Amino acid sequence: MMQISIGNMKKRSILKLIFFSALTLYLPFALIIGGLAVAGYDTVTFNDENVYGVTAILVPMILSVIVAGLIAIFLTLGAWILAMVAPNSVAIKSKNEEPEVGKVFE
Numbered sequence: 001m002m003q004i005s006i007g008n009m010k011k012r013s014i015l016k017l018i019f020f021s022a023l024t025l026y027l028p029f030a031l032i033i034g035g036l037a038v039a040g041y042d043t044v045t046f047n048d049e050n051v052y053g054v055t056a057i058l059v060p061m062i063l064s065v066i067v068a069g070l071i072a073i074f075l076t077l078g079a080w081i082l083a084m085v086a087p088n089s090v091a092i093k094s095k096n097e098e099p100e101v102g103k104v105f106e
Contacts (some may be wrong), residue, residue, distance in 0.1 A: 011076055019072035026068055030060035 037044040037056030044051045046059050 011080055014079055015072050015076045018075050019068055022068035022071045023065065026064035027061065030064040031057070034058075034060045 033043045034057035037050075037052055038054075040052070042050045044056045044059050046055075051059055
């Protein structure tokens with residue numbers, strides 16, 4: 001049985017985990033918006049002007065990386081402060097066996 005406890009994780013690991021999770025959420029949306037702007041839709045605005053072409057793909061991608069980074073920093077800071085106030089007791093357990101029917105959590 002493998003067990004991962006949040007209290008035992010380093011802050012850098014938590015930061016990377018949250019950053020890449022948020023990036024997988026925002027990056028496909030940014031690519032869709034950028035693709036629509038390349039096709040001629042007015043979806044990307046930068047400095048009060050519509051952006052088209054390759055720049056229309058780069059601007060949402062860069063913004064999604066920045067937003068994911070800020071979210072990761074603030075959530076990691078919040079987890080660190082919460083760990084100072086109250087010890088973490090959250091654990092993720094993994095078993096190699098089938099779960100019992102009707103039993104969701106242990």
